[in-house]
Amino acid sequence: MAQYNFTAPLFFMINYFKITLLLFVLSSCVKDKPQDVIQPQVQLTTAKKVYVINEGNFGSGNSSVSLFDSGNDAVIENFYQSQNTSSPIIGDVAQSLSKINDKFYLVVNNSGKIIVCDNQFKKINQITNLSSPRYVLPITNQKAYVSDYNANAINVIDLNTNTKTSSIPCSGWTEKMVLIYNKALVTNMKRDYCYVINTITDSKTDSISVGINNGSIEIDKNDKIWVLSGGDNTNSILGKLSRINPLTNQIEQSFQFSNNDSPNSLCLNKTKDTLYFLNGGIYKMPITSNALPVTEFISNGTKNFYGLGVNPNDYTIYAADALDYIQKSTIYIFGANGAQKKYFNAGINANGFYFE
């Protein structure tokens, strides 16, 4: 091969080399600091508020509570933080929010605690010593039940002293609960049964076979109990929607889902005559219906609905889109007719709502 003289372009190349190096050095000086988003000052109205519970990411301690003021459509994404500036960290995986005796009870699942806040959402106390709490059900002004992911028990807490007083053995992962006729009905994600607890004696009295993965429960206008079981796709067990007569603890009516369905998040509307639930999209079903809805009421499209709520004040439907699970959720508000009214951002992995 012919020899080529390389010295001529050499000078240029060395200069080019120096310039390239300089560019590398300069490129290291670009500012890296992300822009802090300044929360705009929000004037809250007297309208009833909607609180969004944001789980955050498991193990990351980045839960939050967002507030939506329907009076002026204002959103405070980090409401808990803004009300508790001296100790703004909630903990790991905020699961649910209840208001009892004008106090908020924020259940923080993976931190094993319940944060007690006043009606302005300022932390006043906390209930610890819980294993992996999920939901709170007030029984009396003084007593509440707390369901749990792994305690194999319902914990009983004293609302005055903010302490755990006793526990009711209840195997499996207990989830949402309702109270009717001195009975607490407790759903269970790991068992085929929904358990019945006598709230006077604090003891388990009965169990109702509603299917595995039963996690949401509602009381309709006729005082009938509706339990939604998600089934288990891995083991080809179908989901089920059951209507229970709480007087007899008997299932009066039961609807079976199809393969690959994963129904969850059962809700009732203001007049307690229409059920809503998630199964990818949002489904709607009158309590008088004789069959499960075939078509979705609101399609999910590319949305990842992770939480659902129906505003008891005005029939609006709130759905939380968790997107890729690692960014701010988008909360969609739909009218009773299913038309989208607006959307706003909340924290990471919004899983539910508390409507004032």
Added chain:
Amino acid sequence: MRLKTHKNYQKLTVTINKHFACGFNFKIKAVILLALATNYFFAQDTISLKNVEVRANRIELSRIGKKTETIDSTIKQQFKFNSIADVLSLNTPIFIKSYGPGALSTTSFRGGNASQTAILWNGFNIQNAMLGQSDLSLIPASLFENIEIEYGGSSSLWGSGAVGGSIHLKNSNLFNQGLTTSASIGAGSFGLKNLSTNILFSKSRFISSTKVYNNISNNNFNYKDTTDKENQIKQQKNADYNFLGLMQELKFLINSKQILSVNAWINSNQRRLPSYDYKTESKTYQDDVASRITADWSFINTNFKSTIRAGYFNDKINYTDSLVQLFSKSKTQTLIAENENYLTWNKKHQLNFGVNFTSSSATTNNYASTKSLNKLSFLLGNKFSFLNNKLLVYTAARIDYFSTGAFPITGNVSADYKLTKQIALTLNGAKVYRHPTLNELYWLPGGNINLKPEQGYTQEGAINYNRQINNTTFFVSGAVFNRKINDWILWIPGAGGNPSPINIQQVWSRGAETTWRVNYIKNKFRCAVNIVTGYVLSTIESNNQENNNSVNKQLIYTPRYTINSNVLIGYKKTAITFFNQYVGYRYTTSDNSQWLNPYQISSLRLNHTINFKVISFNVFGACNNLFNENYTILLGRPMPLRNYEIGITLQTKK
């Protein structure tokens, strides 16, 4: 050849120049020189060159057109009891996503994710077939003499996953070196205890190397919780670990043309997974047990080399959380059979071709049944040398037939060009891919059998400047890269609301890296300064979810800036190194609304050798997190404050 003086060191340089016939690949030469020089000063007195293996192999081809780096042997000695996660984190621009000491550590290489890095042991990819990634905290650095980092995509040579870069772990022991035995014992903060032994038996036709290691720690370090005003200093609980392993390597020189090697690496790693302050308690533990066996037979003739290789990897991961009654067991088996051939058919051309069959299967309670994935690959390439070996070009094409029906075709055009004695350029353009993992395909619920491989194109170039003035060598390197990956796999909800992976995103990664090295050696004194910088922009270019705010945002846990620097000072048999690491902002959400602050940590490592006739002692000490910096690499995963390691190695040589 026996070398005693510095003059001889320079002679050695010349000898090696001649020896590496082409004398061409000078960045490698520089590395080898450095390694030899440091060995000369701090490890051994004798270096034999008689049987340096000049081999045609895939690593050599893969180096063409790419920036490659080998960890300095003196520095490697100072990480005797650490995992390769620590070595890579402090010495390269690779970002190591570490959940803490002894906990899961994976790579982010040039803006890619853990499964877009190939981790190769003697040329076999050891990534777990279910997860598509390896936990680097379970790979002790002391097992390998040579840790080589290859920057840039090379799927055509290494297959699925060689997207952001590749990490080569290997030993290349020489024949006829006699018997070397060594035993190391170490201890450190938080109940750290290390033990390792190495017996190397090297005859004229046979080498046996046996390494045993055991690393134990209570790992109950203190950390600062700045959110808790009353109780700032907290202790990590339930994080103890016990890593045990054995590596046996055998090499036979059958005759002047045939070499057979058989290697086995068996390890059992038990650890508890900590709870941190968010949670009240944890009863989680994980066992990782792996057996890896490989065999390699090579036939070498003047113009032809052929290799037949096979590997069997068995990985078991048992995860138990008794609090929530979660008992997950998984078992993965991978069988690899491979043939590769190198034919120098002309003075300037070397042809290589090969075939590879890989079969992976996994059994876990999260799959409906045992699932398997088979692959048959064909590779064809040619290396050209032009202009008196000043220009080296390598092109290759590969096709992989997967049992899933996918058949990604990849290829590369790569070139090394030696512009002057001091300046060399490298250029690489490649098509790269990553096949979905078994979990992505078959996990229940959600696994998606219709996933396509992630595919894309990468271009990278580097310019290297190397100069020796008297006793000082300078090495400066600047590299840029650009890569777009389509069909990036992301878990989002599928039918029925269950999360399911789909090919949804396009990700564009680009950036620049620089390396600055000054090495001064005079008589028995050595001073080296190394600075390695990385700048990575890795952004999501498209995502079809409505109101998804991740488009044009930086990928999570991908710092834009990393700067590693160290200063090594050696005199006679003593070396002390000061390390400093800066890692910039890491976003924790895909919409970049939340992030972790940058951190800067320093450490000091030193070793000192005392030589007697047949025995030598090497004393080692380290102080990590010198300035007691409170930092986390990942959200909610605290890292230890200042801590210490000490150890001693006893070595005999006959």
